Amino acid sequence: MMTDKPKQHKEDPTIDTVLRPERWSDYIGQEKIKxxxxxxxxxxxxxxxxxxxxxFYGQPGLxxxxxxxxxxxxxxxxxxxxxxxxxERAGDLAAILSSLGENEILFIDEAHRLNRMIExxxxxxxxxxxxxxxIGKGPGARSVSLDLPPFTLIAATTRVNLLSAPLRARFGxxxxxDYYEEKDIEEIIKRSAKILGVEINEEAIKVLxxxxxxxxxxxxxxxxxxxxxxEVHNQKEVTKDIAEKTLEFLEIDEMGLESYDRVFLKxxxxxxxxxxxxxxxxxxxxxxxxxxIEDVYEPYLMxxxxxxxxxxxxxxxxxxIEHFGGGVSGKLL
Numbered sequence: 001m002m003t004d005k006p007k008q009h010k011e012d013p014t015i016d017t018v019l020r021p022e023r024w025s026d027y028i029g030q031e032k033i034k035x036x037x038x039x040x041x042x043x044x045x046x047x048x049x050x051x052x053x054x055x056f057y058g059q060p061g062l063x064x065x066x067x068x069x070x071x072x073x074x075x076x077x078x079x080x081x082x083x084x085x086x087x088e089r090a091g092d093l094a095a096i097l098s099s100l101g102e103n104e105i106l107f108i109d110e111a112h113r114l115n116r117m118i119e120x121x122x123x124x125x126x127x128x129x130x131x132x133x134x135i136g137k138g139p140g141a142r143s144v145s146l147d148l149p150p151f152t153l154i155a156a157t158t159r160v161n162l163l164s165a166p167l168r169a170r171f172g173x174x175x176x177x178d179y180y181e182e183k184d185i186e187e188i189i190k191r192s193a194k195i196l197g198v199e200i201n202e203e204a205i206k207v208l209x210x211x212x213x214x215x216x217x218x219x220x221x222x223x224x225x226x227x228x229x230x231e232v233h234n235q236k237e238v239t240k241d242i243a244e245k246t247l248e249f250l251e252i253d254e255m256g257l258e259s260y261d262r263v264f265l266k267x268x269x270x271x272x273x274x275x276x277x278x279x280x281x282x283x284x285x286x287x288x289x290x291x292x293i294e295d296v297y298e299p300y301l302m303x304x305x306x307x308x309x310x311x312x313x314x315x316x317x318x319x320x321i322e323h324f325g326g327g328v329s330g331k332l333l
Contacts, residue, residue: 021070027067029216041074050105052171057158060158079104082107084109090117097125098146100151103152112157114167119166126153126170158295186206188220193238196227200223200243201237201238207240208243213300226238257323268282272285274315277313281313282314305317307320
């Protein structure tokens with residue numbers, strides 16, 4: 001049975017806000033998306049129109065919320081932020097939409113958790129800027145249509161497949177955020193260290209970047225923990241040795257694998273001979289939800305070449321087996 005679950009790491013929101021880029025020049029990585037967005041923004045400015053509705057999707061921590069705020073800044077607009085789980089009733093969405101100002105941006109995070117009734121209200125709002133609501137119940141109920149000001153909906157999701165096809169079709173542009181290149185993560189760590197006033201050498205930057213799962217949020221989290229380490233031990237600089245000790249303390253190996261990753265991989269290797277093995281069998285062996293395995297565990301492991309999905313099931317790659325032959329990961333299992 002699996003005992004170590006993926007953790008949702010909570011950080012000081014004030015620090016995270018400080019580290020978040022506010023200008024395009026500060027946003028490192030995702031160059032293709034940035035170029036396309038800049039064209040959309042410049043065209044909208046020339047026409048003096050709000051930009052098209054935008055959909056961002058990808059793994060957590062890749063910068064979807066940051067991109068939404070950068071678009072807002074570039075448009076010189078204001079933004080209202082909400083999330084799918086908080087919009088429980090049609091009245092909740094109606095209240096949000098009716099309070100929007102002209103050219104304002106509505107950002108909905110975790111959009112895949114909107115229920116279908118809420119989506120039905122969004123369709124006319126996105127297409128024709130109409131808000132259709134029903135007042136009253138039973139025979140006395142009546143439908144009222146309200147005009148909405150020009151606005152832009154920016155939605156973010158980690159599970160784009162759970163959005164209905166009619167909703168996805170109403171976005172003017174859809175962007176998938178991919179994992180970052182390691183060199184971009186190194187630049188992000190350098191920038192964040194400068195903002196936080198942390199001295200860190202090049203070797204330490206490379207150690208933290210390699211363990212950051214190609215994800216800016218994770219890179220910043222590791223940097224903050226390294227900062228904690230040098231403050232507690234009265235050190236002036238994050239060195240390679242300190243970076244490695246920080247990872248060991250967090251039970252993260254040099255490839256960024258956490259305890260649940262290692263249990264997942266070792267289960268397939270030890271119990272199922274490295275695969276192929278079906279996802280349902282793996283989920284049962286780990287006492288874990290299939291969706292969590294597919295959306296949380298597997299993407300990074302496939303990205304680093306440790307896991308392969310086949311028609312017959314999941315297969316552990318040779319690189320993963322070699323990785324467990326020694327080093328930090330072996331000690332932590």
